[in-house]
Structure formats: structure tokens, C-alpha cells
Amino acid sequence: MNTGEKEHAELADVFNKDEARVDWHDETLWWIRAKRDRSVHQLPEWEDLRETASKIKFNVLSNLSGYLEQFEAQAKANGVTVHWAADAKEHNEIVHRLISEQGVTQMVKSKSMLTEECHLNEYLAEHGIEVIDSDLGERIVQLAKEPPSHIVLPCIHKKKEEIGDLFHKYLGTPSNMSDPQFLTETARQHLRETFLTRKVALTGVNFAVAETGEFVVCTNEGNADMGAHLANIHIACMGIEKLIPQRKHLGVFLRLLTRSATGQPITTYSSHFKKPREGQQMHIVLVDNGRSVQLGREDFRNSLKCIRCGACMNTCPVYRRSGGHSYHNAVAGPIGSILAPNLDMRQYADLPFASTLCGSCSNVCPVKIDIHDQLYKWRQVLVKEGYAPTVKKIGMQVMTTTLNSPGIYRTAGKLGRIVMRLAPFAVNNGLNPWYKHRDMPTPPKESFGEWYKKNRK
Amino acid sequence: MRVGLFIPCYVDQFYPNAAIATLQLLEKLGCEVVYPQNQTCCGQPMANSGFEHLTHGCNELFIKNFDGFDYIVAPSGSCVLHVREHLHDEHDEAKAVDIRHKVYELTTFLTDILKVESLPARFPHKVGMHQSCHGQRGLKLSSMSELVAPAFSKPGSLLAMVKDIELIELNRVDECCGFGGTFCVAEEAVSSKMGKDRVADHLQHGAEYITGVDMSCLMHMEGILKRQGSNVKVMHIAEILNGVEN
Numbered sequence: 001m002n003t004g005e006k007e008h009a010e011l012a013d014v015f016n017k018d019e020a021r022v023d024w025h026d027e028t029l030w031w032i033r034a035k036r037d038r039s040v041h042q043l044p045e046w047e048d049l050r051e052t053a054s055k056i057k058f059n060v061l062s063n064l065s066g067y068l069e070q071f072e073a074q075a076k077a078n079g080v081t082v083h084w085a086a087d088a089k090e091h092n093e094i095v096h097r098l099i100s101e102q103g104v105t106q107m108v109k110s111k112s113m114l115t116e117e118c119h120l121n122e123y124l125a126e127h128g129i130e131v132i133d134s135d136l137g138e139r140i141v142q143l144a145k146e147p148p149s150h151i152v153l154p155c156i157h158k159k160k161e162e163i164g165d166l167f168h169k170y171l172g173t174p175s176n177m178s179d180p181q182f183l184t185e186t187a188r189q190h191l192r193e194t195f196l197t198r199k200v201a202l203t204g205v206n207f208a209v210a211e212t213g214e215f216v217v218c219t220n221e222g223n224a225d226m227g228a229h230l231a232n233i234h235i236a237c238m239g240i241e242k243l244i245p246q247r248k249h250l251g252v253f254l255r256l257l258t259r260s261a262t263g264q265p266i267t268t269y270s271s272h273f274k275k276p277r278e279g280q281q282m283h284i285v286l287v288d289n290g291r292s293v294q295l296g297r298e299d300f301r302n303s304l305k306c307i308r309c310g311a312c313m314n315t316c317p318v319y320r321r322s323g324g325h326s327y328h329n330a331v332a333g334p335i336g337s338i339l340a341p342n343l344d345m346r347q348y349a350d351l352p353f354a355s356t357l358c359g360s361c362s363n364v365c366p367v368k369i370d371i372h373d374q375l376y377k378w379r380q381v382l383v384k385e386g387y388a389p390t391v392k393k394i395g396m397q398v399m400t401t402t403l404n405s406p407g408i409y410r411t412a413g414k415l416g417r418i419v420m421r422l423a424p425f426a427v428n429n430g431l432n433p434w435y436k437h438r439d440m441p442t443p444p445k446e447s448f449g450e451w452y453k454k455n456r457k
Numbered sequence: 458m459r460v461g462l463f464i465p466c467y468v469d470q471f472y473p474n475a476a477i478a479t480l481q482l483l484e485k486l487g488c489e490v491v492y493p494q495n496q497t498c499c500g501q502p503m504a505n506s507g508f509e510h511l512t513h514g515c516n517e518l519f520i521k522n523f524d525g526f527d528y529i530v531a532p533s534g535s536c537v538l539h540v541r542e543h544l545h546d547e548h549d550e551a552k553a554v555d556i557r558h559k560v561y562e563l564t565t566f567l568t569d570i571l572k573v574e575s576l577p578a579r580f581p582h583k584v585g586m587h588q589s590c591h592g593q594r595g596l597k598l599s600s601m602s603e604l605v606a607p608a609f610s611k612p613g614s615l616l617a618m619v620k621d622i623e624l625i626e627l628n629r630v631d632e633c634c635g636f637g638g639t640f641c642v643a644e645e646a647v648s649s650k651m652g653k654d655r656v657a658d659h660l661q662h663g664a665e666y667i668t669g670v671d672m673s674c675l676m677h678m679e680g681i682l683k684r685q686g687s688n689v690k691v692m693h694i695a696e697i698l699n700g701v702e703n
Binding site: 008009012013015016019022026030037040041043044046047315317318321322352353354355356357358359360362363364376379380382383384388392396397399400402403404405406409413416417433434436437438439440441443444446447448449451452453456 | 464466468469470471472473474476477480492494495496497498500502503504505506507508509510511512514515518590591594595601602603604605606629631632633635636637638640641642643644645646647648649650651652653654676677679680681683684
């Protein structure tokens, strides 16, 4: 992700330069959050479903190695080739090898945040292989040469006029054409050509069933089916946490996933893949890439319950007003802020701080991940590991010394209020970030402590 | 009933009226209220910034100040949540646990412990109630829009006892205001935008006052209102429930 060394606060500041756009982004995502609310309130059993899903996933995480072995054995028995990848590099190499073996230089891909996490497209491009993303939103950001800004709605940050310009440039639509119906039809024709001519198709995996060795891919556009059914070889890439124990558990997760994601009762296409059709090859790549490390972090293991619905992003008031790219990670928003530091503490030390800890994310999470509590815990870990800026460290030390002593606290408070009253310019200036968009409180003549001493003792 | 009055540092320094109203209200309702004068801060600013390891001094002070009360009450959901979740004593953890269970946010104390059913307060104004996140989602003061559960509001039930008050509806009933402790300066751009949006929702529905259980959120919104030159004021819920009209 090419955001250089910039941190969330700086990137969010840039995003906020265009306030009208922030309003539009916020309202678009809030509309989806509201749709989610209406949709879940139709199910009186909603909270029971969340609790059940959370427990199933807890069971999975507690017995992950056993379920993985069971899944591998069943998948092999079904005629699927199973690959194991310890990290992103191994994953990319496996996929590259499988494509190369077919003697082709092009592949069609359905949406997979795992491949974003592994930077597969860039890796394959460096090796002379062209990847066409077939999810409409992903195709749009691919044409714009940008990463997705949301795990479910990859181009939610783009307006239809901007998409029209991209299609004009790359797909030959008339200029200034931004009618969604027209643009979608154009994309449909363009992708149909891709589906018909690609020999290798890659899909993600939403749920893999240990009991049967099968897996389910959920899309609203049917693009995973189109790719996989027309290609000679189907590669499915999944994080090892995507397992569920039995087929019957799918009923719980399929009901939760899309209501949480977009407010739809169910995904348009929930495609079940079990074995390759005759003459076809089916491969599954099971990817760790830091997941077993996270599993070993007791405070953060629950983050692996995530089913990638994106509800925490839609509800997050910070995400809605800072944009997905400000998180400079494949998975943005609250859940991304928990997952990213596990991959690289230094690079993502800023993300757990990009939250007010309002807790809405934990409430919408369909598998009840304690997201905001984990953000709080990451802050403690990151500071202890030495990733706090020096200025902040000094400030916190000064604050601690002041607050540890009632005498110093009272004197400092009194002095501070006098300065604010008599020399407001000392605090009302450009060096005070509070003052940029907000006035300071008017300091009272006496503190409550001073009042109490006079009036009650 | 002996109640220890816990006044958060910034309320002590900047909003003594909220503290005075809390004290008077509790006294009016028959509590014996004591304000331990050596209190400073609960340590939340450090803890939420990742420096929980620097809060030992604040914890020690808090325990020293508030040991031995029947209850500890504060006009702040956020500070109470911090004490409830993070107060520890390395020498006597049982004491810390005892205090964690005895500390109450003001409106919960009124509804759940004192079981207040009427108040002699009057406030003839249009008022917007800001649901502060730590009080609402952390201490469960009110139902939350994300959950499929019956609606309730402890502060709302108290405001309903106030004569002539008109509570306004909001488009987003429980959106965060963006204060977030050090977030308000570390993420100034997003924080102030969130505050502007929160204030706009109240203004759009004709609020004359914005109230809530946390002065910190109100301080943030006050800063934005003042910058906009608005006449709309913020007022802690204790001041409305105490019947003081400024």
C-alpha cells in the first residue's frame, strides 16, 4: 500500500480537507449501517445468533489444528489439492507456480482480502502475470491503481462520476457518462470477455467446512462462479481461521454475514465448492501469515473470529470520516486496527489509536469480537514495546507527576486557569490542536475544590 | 448512606457548577456526601493513551481517598468506567475490587440505588440528550441502537421527571461526538469533524441546550458551538436535575 510513512492522523487530515466529500462518505456508510439495523431488527433471535456464532468460532480457535487436519483430509478425499503457506511470500509463490504450470500469463480473480493482504496482484505483475479482478468494486479500484478502501465495498470512496471517467479512459465509455446502469452493463460485458478467455481463476473463501472439506464463497455478482466454472483450474485461497466445524453451522454464519455487511437478508450467491468437475483442477491454499502468532496472543486471539463483514467499518464514526485508505492496511477500520499490528507493530503502531473507543464496533460485530477492548489493549502493548512518540511519552510523564500529587495538581490547575483568563493567547494559538476548530472552555474563578473548602468545611 | 463524591479533574477545574449541582442533588436526596479533598484524577488520560503502567500513583490516591464509603458517585460515565475496569492495588487487590463495585455514575446511582421516582426540578427548554459512549455502551446507561434489545434510558427516565422540559429527537441517537480523550488532539481533524456533525444534529432539531452524563463530551461540543458563535449551551445533566437554571 503506497502511503509511505504517513500515519492515520495525517492521512485523515488530508481526507478532511474536502469537507463535502467527508459528508458524502459518512452519509453513504451511515446509510448502510442504518440498513443493517433495520435488517437485524427483523430477527428477534439476532443476539442469540451472534452468541452462537461467537461460540462456534471460539471452538474453532481452540481446536484449530485438529479442524485443519480434518479439513485437509476431507478435501484431499474429494480430489482437491491442498497447499500450506506459512506467510504471504509462500502464498504468492504457490499461486504463481500453479499459474505458470498452465503456461498462461493471465488470471481472473474474485474478491479476496487475503490476496490483498499478501499483495498478490503486485507480486504476479512483477512476474509477468496479469490479474483481472472480477468483483466490480475491485475492478474499479484496480483500474484506478488504488487499493480497496473497504473489505466489502472496495470502491465506496469513489463517486459515480469518477467511475465514469475511469471507464471512459480504460473501457471506452463516452465521456461524462456516469449512469450506474450503463456503467454496470459496460463492466458486465468487459468481465464476460475475461471470464470466457481465462484458464485460471482464483477465489477467496468465506467459510470452509472441516467436516466435509468443502468451502463457500459469497458474492453478490456471481463473479466467483463465473470465473471458477469456466476455468481449467480453480485456486481458492483462505486464511486458516476461516474454518467452521460442520456444514450445519453454515446456517448461522450465512444469516449473520450479509445482514451485518449490507443489510441484505442473504448474499445473492452463496456458492458451495466441494470437488473439481471432470477435467478441472481444484487447489486450496491454507495461509497462516501471522494468524498463529495472533492465536497465541491471548488478548487478541478473538480477532481471528472475524468473518470479514465490514460492519465495524460502516458503524465506525472515525472510519466514516477518515476513509479506508487512512488505515494504510489491506483491512481498514476497527478490525484492521487490531489485525495490522500483529503483522507489523512498527508500521501499524498508529492504528489502535485511531479510535475514540466508543464501542459501536463491538456491538455490531456478528461474532462478538471485543474490538474496542482489544484496541485499548494494543495501545498498552505498543507503548510498552516502545512505539510511542517521544513527545507523547514526555507529556504523559509530566501529567502523571502532576496528578500523583494533590498539591502540584491544585497549583497547576490554578495557574493554568489564571493563564487562560489573563493570557488566553498562550493557549489559543496554532500550537494547540484543540484550538484549530474549537474554542477553549472559559476558566472559572474557582475550582470545585476551592468552592467546597469555602462552602462545606 | 455515606457517599464519597468523586469529581473528575477537568470538572473540578473547568466546570465546578456541574460538581456543585451533583453535590446539592445528592444532599437533596438524603445522602451524606463527603468530597475527599486530596483527589486528583482517575488516571484515564494515561490509560487510554496506552500508559496504564503510569496510573499506579492515581490508583493509590483514589483508593486512599475513597476507601470506606458506602458508595462513590461521580458525574461522569467515562471516569467511572475507567475505575470500574482498571483500578488495581498491587498490595491489596481486594480493596480495589471493593471500590470498583462501589463506584457509580450519577444517573445510575439515582435510578438503581436511590430509586428516585420524582424530582422537584423544572427546566422549560428544548434539550438534546447526548449519549456519551462510555456511559451508554460501557456502563449500559441506555439501550444501544446496534443491539436487538428493548429500549431504555436511565438518564432519559430522570429527565422525564423534570417539569416543562422538551427533549428533542436526533437523527443518529447514539453517534460518538469524537472527544475520545487524547484522541481530540492526536486526531484533531476527525475529532472536530465528528463534533461538528454531532452538534449539527442537535441544532437541526432545535436544541437550546445539549446535555449529557459526561462533561468531557459536552466540553468538546461547547468548543465547537462557541467557535460557530452559537447561542446553544451545554449543561451537565446534574444541573438540570438539580433544577438550577442558568
